[in-house]
Amino acid sequence: MVTRKSFNNRLNIDAIIFASDFKVKAEKMKNFLDYTEISIISGNGGNGISSFRREKFIPFGGPDGGNGGSGGNIVVVGNKNINSLRDFRNKRVFRAKNGGNGGSNKRNGKNAEDTTIYVPLGTEIYDLENDKKIADITADSKSIILLNGGKGGLGNTFFKSSTNRAPTKYKEGKKGQKLKIALNLKTISDLSLVGFPNVGKSSIISKITNSKAEIGNYEFTTLNPNIGVLKGDIKDYLIADIPGLIKGSSLGKGLGYKFLKHIERSKFLIEVLDLSCGSIVELKKQHLTLMNELSSYNKNLPGKVKLILLNKIDLCCFTNEIPEFKPIEDCKIIAISCKNNSGLESLKGTIEKLKI
Known part of the structure; x- marks a missing residue:
């Protein structure tokens, strides 16, 4: 039986955990200065x-x-x-x-x-x-x-x-x-991952590079740009992960705006979309909103997108409709799952084929 006292104790514990987590995050943001x-x-x-x-x-x-x-x-x-x-x-x-x-x-x-x-x-x-x-x-x-x-x-x-x-x-x-x-x-990298919060960018960079990016099931897990190195057969590639963008990022909303400048130097961009969104219509909305934010900040950024990753294929309920999703001409699209490592080897091979 849950008493008022035990309920209040639980609230106090949750508040302490939240305050501690916030303090850690604030310290991480303070330690990064650009x-x-x-x-x-x-x-x-x-x-x-x-x-x-x-x-x-x-x-x-x-x-x-x-x-x-x-x-x-x-x-x-x-x-x-x-x-x-x-x-x-x-x-x-x-x-x-x-x-x-x-x-x-x-x-x-x-x-x-x-x-x-x-x-x-x-x-x-x-x-x-x-x-x-x-x-x-x-x-x-x-x-x-x-x-x-x-x-x-x-x-x-x-x-x-x-x-x-x-x-x-x-x-x-x-x-x-x-x-x-x-x-x-402005961070120097060969490739940068761009996408909304909680689409799995940190999971991707942790899986394919040596980066120890923080991963969590909540928005804005990434507070600062992370740089990882993908070891290729011919050369190594620097891949950057910046805090997630939100609608209005180009106008200063959210954490992403502060770090948009870090993708300007990247040779190419990798767009990361979330397949757990529920429908192909929502997937298209994700893409259009993201492209609008990039274009509003710098009109040349959308043209740098050379690869689209559809993450969380394990949670997708419209897999039969994915083939019709072709928003950018001559842009490679790969469906992956960081949870079960599906498509990650194909991703590494595709990155090596990009002329970087």
Whole structure:
């Protein structure tokens, strides 16, 4: 018999479980960051100095002031082992050191070391002052100088000439540069899975790649883009799974809109539809709604769909009508079931036949 007390206890337990699950999900979303703004400042050049050689019995030694060292550059480097901009959450200013000042006895100041900023592959860098893209980091270990450090100033030794044997002139180092930039991460992948929440995208990517995507029977299980590697006979393929889209995603609704930019770099898209929808009419509605969302965000995205996966064939009640579903000309359609692994081997073979 269920008493009021036991019922209330059950409610409390469910509330605790929900709160705990929400906290875990919130933490996962917080740990993924795909846009941030930072300030970068290159180092000042060191000053040259005016100095004269002083030795015993040589009252009028010549000029011996050294040059200043160069200020440090601000350098950005792509790193394939980083998949988010979360490291920038608590650090928003990157400053290079100044060059050392020149010294007597013709000693030049020390050049400052560069300050290196590591970003994930797929990071676009924009100058916020004029909204201009200044770099696109797509290669591992490739470095780009964003700001040059100031040049070191000249010591008075430099200005010695046949007509000026004892110059006092020297120059201060050049100032470094300042810039406020935006880092915008767009995940790089060969293929991306697109579909509505709970159609099985995470299950698919977990089955065919090495990705450990979270799987659950509720909407928005996927909170951040997942990247998996499909091992092919000829080459490997990077496959991305983004949070599910909903009607109105292109207008900012749901979680999917925030991540639509991550499929823009994909060479091809794989559309995932749910066969447990109840009828061929509902299946067609799924497809049309999804294509409208993709087109509203970027008119070129629907043209990237080269493969349609009809998932949950084990729950389909209209299998005899599936052959008439041909929404995109020359687009391969495969019916699969992640529950019983039906069609997954055919899927892997089809992906390898795509000219990626």
